[in-house]
Amino acid sequence: MGSERRERMRVLGARLRALRADAGLTGAALAQQAGVGQPTVSKVENGRMVPSLDVLDRLSRALGLDESTAGEVRELLAAVEAAVETGSGFEGDVSVGLAVDEAVRGARLVRSFQCVVLPALLQSAEYARHVFESAPNSSPEAVGRAVAARVERQSVLYEPGRESVFVLTEAVLRTWPGTPALMLAQLDRLLAVESLRTVRLGVIPWRRPVPLLPRHGFTLCDQRAVVVETFTGEGVSVDSAELAAYEETFGRFERAAVFGDEVRELLLRVMKEFRELGDTVTP
Structure with a gap:
């Protein structure tokens, strides 16, 4: 995929991983509390999957994020989606x-x-x-x-x-x-x-x-x-x-x-x- 989009996915994933660590949760525990699959949490955190807004909000609630931090991660997701809309290419065309x-x-x-x-x-x-x-x-x-x-x-x-x-x-x-x-x-x-x-x-x-x-x-x-x-x-x-x-x-x-x-x-x-x-x- 295009380097810009890939980098934005990594930034989103890294931020969520850091927030999970701050909350003292394992990936499995976060997945259970958010009502999503554990592979979903892993792939999002590793920049291999773009979560839907619904999934992101579930993760935010499970992490207990305040309004400001929840808005921050939504903006990171919007940046990923914007990279798709502007036509970022994929490796190998x-x-x-x-x-x-x-x-x-x-x-x-x-x-x-x-x-x-x-x-x-x-x-x-x-x-x-x-x-x-x-x-x-x-x-x-x-x-x-x-x-x-x-x-x-x-x-x-x-x-x-x-x-x-x-x-x-x-x-x-x-x-x-x-x-x-x-x-x-x-x-x-x-x-x-x-x-x-x-x-x-x-x-x-x-x-x-x-x-x-x-x-x-x-x-x-x-x-x-x-x-x-x-x-x-x-x-x-x-x-x-x-x-x-x-x-x-x-x-x-x-x-x-x-x-x-x-x-x-x-x-x-x-x-x-x-x-x-x-x-x-x-x-």
Whole structure:
């Protein structure tokens, strides 16, 4: 990631770590009192994760911070988020997809709509590799690190107290990189994730008209930020009017989608078609 953003994350983490030490708490004790996972505390303190404002406020209350100090750490978080908005790059020029990874890490409710590429949290390692390799000037080393980071961040899908809602067009399932074998593994992962209690996976079948023509994918993180994804990068907005517009748009796509048994039947049907396609198509 860009050096400015990385440094701001380190400053925030170091400040929280010092405040925890002043309070005489272990990381595990702070996590328990704040009602967050211990890995969350560790990653925030080590500058590896950007907490949501809700998580930061929980930590502040558990630490017993006064109003002035709590405001200080909020300002440090705002500085981190500002670094995203100004377009800080990521190491190896594999920025597309990493801002959303970090934004969702601290959110309790994630809602993602995609019309071409699978959501970051649902991508298999090989699918993600193709995503990052498509970035301009990417290096094998940077791609490898980005893939590993993405897979690690997907652990949020299994954490209690979180909810993830994904809405895809059927085109996402049929827009594939690599080989049919890669997509078979990817679709198998979607079946597994769809069964999680913390996840709702919806698909708008091609037989249904879309409520409006999608121009790009986007991800809502709680009700505090939206990450808008484009071919060349990502933008993060916290503007209330823009958030409201994206929430209304997501609701329209969600109402057009099928869930549950219908999604599983659709996934199995697409998997059957990829098996028939086999290795007859050269990537």
